[in-house]
Amino acid sequence: MKKTTLLALAAGTALLAGCGSGAAETPVAPVAAPQVAPATTAPAPATTARGVAPVADPGATVDADDQSGDGRTVVVREARVTAGPGWVVIRTDDDSDGRVLGSAPVQPGQAGPVTVTLTEPVPATGDDDDLTAVLHLDDGDGVFDERTDPAVLDEDDDDGDRDDSSGDDVEDDDFDYRFD
Numbered sequence: 001m002k003k004t005t006l007l008a009l010a011a012g013t014a015l016l017a018g019c020g021s022g023a024a025e026t027p028v029a030p031v032a033a034p035q036v037a038p039a040t041t042a043p044a045p046a047t048t049a050r051g052v053a054p055v056a057d058p059g060a061t062v063d064a065d066d067q068s069g070d071g072r073t074v075v076v077r078e079a080r081v082t083a084g085p086g087w088v089v090i091r092t093d094d095d096s097d098g099r100v101l102g103s104a105p106v107q108p109g110q111a112g113p114v115t116v117t118l119t120e121p122v123p124a125t126g127d128d129d130d131l132t133a134v135l136h137l138d139d140g141d142g143v144f145d146e147r148t149d150p151a152v153l154d155e156d157d158d159d160g161d162r163d164d165s166s167g168d169d170v171e172d173d174d175f176d177y178r179f180d
Helices: 002-019
Strands: 061-063 067-069 073-076 078-080 086-092 100-106 114-117 129-137 172-179
Touching (some): 061 172, 073 100, 073 129, 100 129
Antiparallel strands (some): 061 078, 073 114, 129 172
16 A cells, blocks of 8 residues: 555656746746626516516506405406506505405406405404505416516506505505405
């Protein structure tokens, strides 16, 4: 075993000596690091504290009437988007921080009633509960996500509400919900 180690050391020493540090060595010019062009990417969509910024859809409208029920479904009398598939989303009416209680898909041009089955029942407070129906456009994945599916801007702001934390007026309608 000692003989093998000694042979390896001798070979390594000979190799290093062959590389040399003698004066006959030709100087090597420094090599510049390769230059890489910065990647070009599409600008990221504008975001708010809640997710992506609201988008325009001039033909969009939502209208919900005061109603009563068992707290598991809500009927939105009219929900219409024209810029692509979207969602009617039911939120608790806690200013801009309302919790999402449920959502239902809305196809472009659809203008009829939409029943929203809630994933979280209407909270029972003993009084009429204020809820809000809000329109969102789908981001293309067919699944509602408040962080990636933008709310629809309200072009005429007929109810004066500001449900988006960025201060943009969104297409929404407040309504009272009463338990049967």
